[in-house]
Amino acid sequence: MFGMSEQGSxxxxxxxxxxxxxxGVSVTTVSHALNGKGTASEATRQxxxxxxxxxxxxxxxxxxxxxxxxxxxxxxxxxxxxxIGSYLPEGVDYFMRFAGAAAVTALDHGLGLxxxxxxxxxxxxxxxxxxxxxxxxxxxRNDPVLxxxxxxxxxxxTVGRDPGRPKFxxxxxxxxxxxxxxxxELLRSRGAENIALLAGTDDNxxxxxxxxxxxxxxxxxxxxxxxxxxxxxxxxxxxxxxARRLLRGKQPRPDAIYCQTGRxxxxxxAEARRLGVSVPRDLLIAAGSDAQQTRxxxxxxxxxxxxxxxxxxxxxxxxxxxLAGDTTPGxxxxxxxxxxxASTGDA
Amino acid sequence: MFGMSEQGSxxxxxxxxxxxxxxGVSVTTVSHALNGKGTASEATRQxxxxxxxxxxxxxxxxxxxxxxxxxxxxxxxxxxxxxIGSYLPEGVDYFMRFAGAAAVTALDHGLGLxxxxxxxxxxxxxxxxxxxxxxxxxxxRNDPVLxxxxxxxxxxxTVGRDPGRPKFxxxxxxxxxxxxxxxxELLRSRGAENIALLAGTDDNxxxxxxxxxxxxxxxxxxxxxxxxxxxxxxxxxxxxxxARRLLRGKQPRPDAIYCQTGRxxxxxxAEARRLGVSVPRDLLIAAGSDAQQTRxxxxxxxxxxxxxxxxxxxxxxxxxxxLAGDTTPGxxxxxxxxxxxASTGDA
DNA sequence: ACCTTTTACTAAAACGTTTTGTGTTGTATG
DNA sequence: CATACAACACAAAACGTTTTAGTAAAAGGT
Numbered sequence: 001m002f003g004m005s006e007q008g009s010x011x012x013x014x015x016x017x018x019x020x021x022x023x024g025v026s027v028t029t030v031s032h033a034l035n036g037k038g039t040a041s042e043a044t045r046q047x048x049x050x051x052x053x054x055x056x057x058x059x060x061x062x063x064x065x066x067x068x069x070x071x072x073x074x075x076x077x078x079x080x081x082x083x084i085g086s087y088l089p090e091g092v093d094y095f096m097r098f099a100g101a102a103a104v105t106a107l108d109h110g111l112g113l114x115x116x117x118x119x120x121x122x123x124x125x126x127x128x129x130x131x132x133x134x135x136x137x138x139x140x141r142n143d144p145v146l147x148x149x150x151x152x153x154x155x156x157x158t159v160g161r162d163p164g165r166p167k168f169x170x171x172x173x174x175x176x177x178x179x180x181x182x183x184x185e186l187l188r189s190r191g192a193e194n195i196a197l198l199a200g201t202d203d204n205x206x207x208x209x210x211x212x213x214x215x216x217x218x219x220x221x222x223x224x225x226x227x228x229x230x231x232x233x234x235x236x237x238x239x240x241x242x243a244r245r246l247l248r249g250k251q252p253r254p255d256a257i258y259c260q261t262g263r264x265x266x267x268x269x270a271e272a273r274r275l276g277v278s279v280p281r282d283l284l285i286a287a288g289s290d291a292q293q294t295r296x297x298x299x300x301x302x303x304x305x306x307x308x309x310x311x312x313x314x315x316x317x318x319x320x321x322x323l324a325g326d327t328t329p330g331x332x333x334x335x336x337x338x339x340x341x342a343s344t345g346d347a
Numbered sequence: 348m349f350g351m352s353e354q355g356s357x358x359x360x361x362x363x364x365x366x367x368x369x370x371g372v373s374v375t376t377v378s379h380a381l382n383g384k385g386t387a388s389e390a391t392r393q394x395x396x397x398x399x400x401x402x403x404x405x406x407x408x409x410x411x412x413x414x415x416x417x418x419x420x421x422x423x424x425x426x427x428x429x430x431i432g433s434y435l436p437e438g439v440d441y442f443m444r445f446a447g448a449a450a451v452t453a454l455d456h457g458l459g460l461x462x463x464x465x466x467x468x469x470x471x472x473x474x475x476x477x478x479x480x481x482x483x484x485x486x487x488r489n490d491p492v493l494x495x496x497x498x499x500x501x502x503x504x505t506v507g508r509d510p511g512r513p514k515f516x517x518x519x520x521x522x523x524x525x526x527x528x529x530x531x532e533l534l535r536s537r538g539a540e541n542i543a544l545l546a547g548t549d550d551n552x553x554x555x556x557x558x559x560x561x562x563x564x565x566x567x568x569x570x571x572x573x574x575x576x577x578x579x580x581x582x583x584x585x586x587x588x589x590a591r592r593l594l595r596g597k598q599p600r601p602d603a604i605y606c607q608t609g610r611x612x613x614x615x616x617a618e619a620r621r622l623g624v625s626v627p628r629d630l631l632i633a634a635g636s637d638a639q640q641t642r643x644x645x646x647x648x649x650x651x652x653x654x655x656x657x658x659x660x661x662x663x664x665x666x667x668x669x670l671a672g673d674t675t676p677g678x679x680x681x682x683x684x685x686x687x688x689a690s691t692g693d694a
Numbered sequence: 695a696c697c698t699t700t701t702a703c704t705a706a707a708a709c710g711t712t713t714t715g716t717g718t719t720g721t722a723t724g
Numbered sequence: 725c726a727t728a729c730a731a732c733a734c735a736a737a738a739c740g741t742t743t744t745a746g747t748a749a750a751a752g753g754t
Contacts, residue, residue, distance in 0.1 A: 025733075026735075028736095029732085029734075039730085044732080059710080066738095071409060078447070112462075113462050114461040115460050127457075292643065363740065375705080378742055379703095388701080391702080414709050414741050
């Protein structure tokens with residue numbers, strides 16, 4: 001106490017001790033007054049608040065976090081981040097809307113959201129342990145990040161399920177199978193009889209469940225199936241290549257193509273046009289994920305708007321509920337919007 | 348010491364005390380061994396590392412941050428975040444590339460990046476004080492967030508300068524005046540003799556310096572000037588309205604329009620087409636910011652790629668340098684790329 | 695042999711907050 | 725009058741790590 005060198009000059013940052021000294025009470029009373037705990041009288045409380053305000057006192061989150069064992073910060077595994085440098089705006093659109101909604105939702109609960117670059121690329125960095133829980137998007141089968149976080153006993157909620165963890169139910173997201181059939185039904189109602197699927201190659205539930213639903217739906221409807229697996233990272237080029245094979249190959253030409261990603265769909269559209277295949281007259285196109293490419297294409301491409309804002313919001317809320325001890329079973333299924341555009345023609 | 352209930356069962360999360368106990372040394376020696384400090388012998392160090400690895404020990408960032416007075420986390424003021432819910436992807440593209448590069452750069456230095464929703468909307472939340480410094484983009488004149496951060500003695504670097512703070516030099520970004528003239532020179536070289544400027548309404552340096560440069564450049568070249576101020580949030584609709592006024596008004600019709608934002612430019616293009624004005628034959632269009640809209644437009648719109656990745660990288664690096672005590676004077680001027688597309692015709 | 699420096703280690707303080715445990719006083723009730 | 729409870733406050737411990745301050749022993753120099 002006598003060694004406190006701050007006696008000579010004001011501290012750079014006021015601490016709870018400064019407030020206690022000026023208010024003439026103990027640090028316990030200051031803490032109680034500021035946090036609505038204990039039994040401080042109203043008069044004491046007001047005095048404390050006034051002093052804290054005058055000194056611009058703010059609790060140090062590190063100290064508080066250390067004592068309380070939680071920090072008030074959530075982590076967001078920023079999975080598509082690596083692609084930014086290579087200029088793949090597919091993830092940009094979806095992810096930003098998702099991250100934005102997540103951040104706002106966190107803030108509404110007085111929490112922060114920390115962007116953590118793709119944890120699949122490196123071990124969990126030191127600072128990333130200082131969060132109360134994580135949101136991870138589109139886990140792949142037996143996702144390594146999910147493994148790490150679960151091993152480290154860090155609470156986690158995913159968007160989409162991990163195909164290799166059927167018992168992990170802390171996830172939110174659309175019913176991919178149902179949504180896929182929804183688009184297929186639209187294509188059928190617009191006259192399609194031979195629908196090809198352009199799937200991605202990531203081993204995540206989105207791809208897995210959508211393809212499974214496609215095959216099941218086609219079989220039940222007595223329709224032919226044709227699936228091409230194109231890496232998500234191939235983007236529009238991948239879509240173009242696939243369209244060439246589908247529209248110029250030896251097999252019967254499909255009259256509709258359902259692409260998982262909007263960029264694949266944009267590539268298919270561009271190549272169809274180049275090959276003289278008219279959309280939507282000769283070929284219908286739809287995408288399982290809305291993006292700038294589907295919105296700005298001419299003609300606009302019908303797409304499932306997966307509602308990244310809803311996903312971000314729901315994921316954060318589920319994580320907060322889990323942190324608060326809520327054990328309501330997951331998953332939380334979210335609706336989507338089917339944005340009908342010219343690529344699927346008129347009714 | 349005798350009250351330590353963890354004696355009966357292993358702690359949920361190993362602490363440095365557990366490592367010390369098992370390695371048979373003090374906690375000081377563990378800390379030194381793990382952090383490359385002190386004078387631990389090599390044999391002791393190896394023993395400590397082995398125990399720490401076996402116990403999966405990781406320092407608690409809160410405790411470390413409290414002791415060291417820094418956390419290893421940077422904050423990013425996510426200014427356009429609010430617009431996400433209203434589906435304005437203008438900011439999405441630029442911001443995501445910016446934030447992504449910033450996060451990766453931070454990680455490369457072992458630091459984290461926390462997204463903090465627009466601080467202009469609320470006071471700095473508690474958690475947001477637990478960062479070592481901030482990156483703030485496009486400050487407006489006497490930016491309130493900058494004011495708050497500087498008042499709280501939180502280190503800050505901006506992308507773009509604050510027009511009301513000529514003495515604040517901790518910023519990175521392009522030389523907006525120079526870059527504006529560059530585009531104007533291109534338009535002139537393509538035959539333009541009457542260039543209109545579509546500026547934004549945010550009172551930030553980007554708008555201020557670009558307009559000033561435009562007026563100065565036109566006066567020096569004996570060219571007429573015409574400036575319309577359109578709110579950034581008006582997006583393509585704003586661009587369309589402006590084009591109507593410029594192309595249908597009583598004043599002489601411009602033969603080129605330079606738009607600050609890519610969305611304004613896309614709106615101008617759409618309206619010109621609707622009015623039967625051919626681009627680039629009758630009208631040249633250029634944008635001061637590259638975006639999906641400028642890239643995907645038909646014809647593609649010539650635009651300045653402001654290099655958000657470079658900005659994000661440079662801002663984080665300058666902030667890290669400042670935190671390390673580096674006092675090299677700012678600002679750090681960054682180059683841009685002029686992406687020439689069909690909207691400005693051929694050479 | 696003696697003094698100084700280096701090696702190798704430790705105990706305790708420090709960081710700033712919240713929580714636990716306790717004491718005093720006043721009031722209500724049997 | 726005695727007992728129980730509530731109001732109001734405080735001191736100290738707790739949280740987990742890093743840094744400060746110190747000591748014993750070994751090594752090096754004169």
